[in-house]
Amino acid sequence: MACDLTLSVLDTSPIVEGSSAAEALHRTLDLARLAERTGFHRYWVPEHHGMRGVACAEPAVLAGAIASATSGLRVGAGGVLLPNHPPLLVAERWGMLAALHPGRIDLGIGRAPGGTPAMAAALRRPPEATTAPAHATALGELLACFEPESRAVPARGNRPEIWLLGSSGTGARLAAEHGLPCAHAHHLDPEGVPEAARVYRESFRPSAHLAEPVTLVSVAVICAESDAEAERLAGSTRWKALSRRRGRRILLPSPERAAAELAGLDRAEVESCSPGLVAGSPGTVRRELLAIAARTGSTELMITTPVHDHARRRRSYELLADAVHPPRPR
Numbered sequence: 001m002a003c004d005l006t007l008s009v010l011d012t013s014p015i016v017e018g019s020s021a022a023e024a025l026h027r028t029l030d031l032a033r034l035a036e037r038t039g040f041h042r043y044w045v046p047e048h049h050g051m052r053g054v055a056c057a058e059p060a061v062l063a064g065a066i067a068s069a070t071s072g073l074r075v076g077a078g079g080v081l082l083p084n085h086p087p088l089l090v091a092e093r094w095g096m097l098a099a100l101h102p103g104r105i106d107l108g109i110g111r112a113p114g115g116t117p118a119m120a121a122a123l124r125r126p127p128e129a130t131t132a133p134a135h136a137t138a139l140g141e142l143l144a145c146f147e148p149e150s151r152a153v154p155a156r157g158n159r160p161e162i163w164l165l166g167s168s169g170t171g172a173r174l175a176a177e178h179g180l181p182c183a184h185a186h187h188l189d190p191e192g193v194p195e196a197a198r199v200y201r202e203s204f205r206p207s208a209h210l211a212e213p214v215t216l217v218s219v220a221v222i223c224a225e226s227d228a229e230a231e232r233l234a235g236s237t238r239w240k241a242l243s244r245r246r247g248r249r250i251l252l253p254s255p256e257r258a259a260a261e262l263a264g265l266d267r268a269e270v271e272s273c274s275p276g277l278v279a280g281s282p283g284t285v286r287r288e289l290l291a292i293a294a295r296t297g298s299t300e301l302m303i304t305t306p307v308h309d310h311a312r313r314r315r316s317y318e319l320l321a322d323a324v325h326p327p328r329p330r
Helices: 021-037 059-069 087-100 117-122 132-144 169-178 193-203 227-245 255-262 267-272 282-296 310-324
Strands: 006-010 042-045 074-081 105-110 161-165 182-185 215-223 278-280 300-304
Touching: 006 021, 006 215, 006 310, 021 042, 021 059, 021 310, 042 059, 042 105, 059 074, 059 087, 074 087, 074 161, 087 105, 087 132, 132 161, 132 169, 161 169, 169 182, 169 193, 182 193, 193 215, 193 282, 215 227, 215 282, 215 310, 227 255, 227 267, 227 278, 227 282, 278 282, 282 300, 282 310
Parallel strands: 006 042, 006 300, 042 074, 074 105, 105 161, 161 182, 182 215, 215 278, 215 300
Antiparallel strands: none
């Protein structure tokens, strides 16, 4: 039986162990085509800098390529880190994308660092740029760039759907104040999302572009034919998360290597490193996603899938699509 969940994709273009940035980017284009064929609604890519395991540094470039490789899928950023850019440039880039792909472009805005302090310096970002007041000011400037009197010529009349990344109460309140839809990162902070979503809904003020509060929630999901196989695949991200906790950053390893590294370790400690991960068979995953939707009040879930092998990653999305929205009998 189908359910009332909308599924979307969050793809970091992961550079897994044994692969390259070029391979990761081409796999993103392949996965986006699959997502469109299997009924996913949106496809977002992030902004990260200096991270060995993430190929996407400039979401506008990759979003343009994805939009050109698909025909109906909504495409966007999850998100552009506004402290790194003059608001005018962001408006021009995304206004151009909205003009080239009308009705399909989303612009998610965040204020996270997106990299190390050294990368922030390389980006010429002043330290105060990520403070809440500075971010609120920059957001106001960005929104003004899409108004009719704006000097951002490509942005005038070409406004993408603008979202705010609001996993914290501060971000959620800012989204509510401007009457913007709000995206919450369950895959990063599963415990904090229900409260942030509540704050957003209770504080929401209607705007010219949105009459009622709208949310989506990003969730890390690995779906396989059985619970055991899903957990085997999940070993890769569990070992990567545990390595990071222990002070060592690694690329996402194969399940076989992860299993060897995890053998004999305390299972509770291993699982505590990735508390938001949902891994299981289609039935298990469907039940877990419905529970997350109920806790957060969001009917759109944006799925990120940390699987080493691209074919198995593709298969996870196929199984998930069928589990949530089974194909109708012909």
